[in-house]
Amino acid sequence: MHSVALVVYPNFQPLSLSIGSVFECANLLRGEPAYAFHLVSEHGGAVMSSQGFSVNTTPMRAEGYDTLIVSGYLDFRLPEASLPALVKAASVHSRRVVSLCMGVFVLAEAGLLDDKRITTHWLHAPTLRKRYPHLQLEEDRLYVVDGNLWTCAGMSASLDVALALVESDLGHDLARQVARKLVIVQRRGSEQSQLSALLELDPRSDRIQLALAYARENLRDDLSVEALAAVARLSPRQFSRVFREETGRTPAKAIEALRVEAARALMETSRHPVEVIARETGFGDRERLRQAFLRAFGQPPQALQKRLATP
Structure with missing residues (x-):
């Protein structure tokens, strides 16, 4: 014991x-x-x-x-x-x-x-x-x-x-x-950042919070401005304006941050190939995932996988 x-x-x-x-x-x-x-x-x-x-x-x-x-x-x-x-x-x-x-x-x-x-x-x-x-x-x-x-x-x-x-x-x-x-929504791995993407966005209004919560739970789906605006019950133009005012980012940049965070967590907690992780987190293909990782971390996802695989 x-x-x-x-x-x-x-x-x-x-x-x-x-x-x-x-x-x-x-x-x-x-x-x-x-x-x-x-x-x-x-x-x-x-x-x-x-x-x-x-x-x-x-x-x-x-x-x-x-x-x-x-x-x-x-x-x-x-x-x-x-x-x-x-x-x-x-x-x-x-x-x-x-x-x-x-x-x-x-x-x-x-x-x-x-x-x-x-x-x-x-x-x-x-x-x-x-x-x-x-x-x-x-x-x-x-x-x-x-x-x-x-x-x-x-x-x-x-x-x-x-x-x-x-x-x-x-x-x-x-x-x-x-x-x-214990109803822990996401098991976070050691490589994960202390500050989550949702916490950094930190919107004030319930409608933007609702849209981001929906996005976090449906990363594989269509998360265009039109789709998120419908969840928030706002017109696409209103949604884009309010979203940027409250988060300091465009909806597209915020969704990419959520998807990158989810992809990084999957790499830490599973052995899925990059293609599967790209599909599960809404990037669609490995090249879009690679470009997002380069923007976020300055290195491709394979570099993180190699580090995780090193004892």
Whole structure:
């Protein structure tokens, strides 16, 4: 059985607790226990979260765990010196060490990140880089795996990391079932950017939001201005004007961004050839997909596939 320990400390961000549901569902769907989940802290007992409620914990054990996960803060602060020392001692006997969001600072203070590729929340990346200039920071990545070290971005990315851990342990099919059980719309891979295309567009009106939501769910269909205007119940001319006012982009550029994001996610989570990915995401053929990737990333989709295929 895999022992998984989530390390919390005073003022930890409680969204990190949600990863326990991933391992709980893995046990449920597998039909037998695969994970033993532990909520631990430096001294054990009640630990207060940043939202004012406390959780009961057991003392972190020096002999380590199969997977040791360090939760994060909401705002920047350095941990007490005793915590990184304890995490470092436990990491020696743990198969994997994971940081959630600003938990990376605990690992950095423990000296566990030297010569490792890492990531953290984009907002705190400049502080991390300034304090630890020797680290190999990849700040736009959702999560990064380097050997037995896993680091991830903001707190919602903890679910993506937990699903990736389950996939590594128990296979793709079970991880997919867990995601469906938790009603996670899209399993995001490590290469995915921390900022989604929909979040960057951020329209104000319900009608434009409705049109973008429709587009996101129907990327293979006709997503012309006329089609989207009909969804938004506006004339094509009105729709184009309002869309650009609210998002700063033309509808065509926005739809391309959504399709590129979906294509990149498919490359990370499947082994489909480029032709299939182009068809599934509405590009139609590999040349249109290639041109879109060159505009978005400065490299063709084959370059991403090659990087993903490299151990």
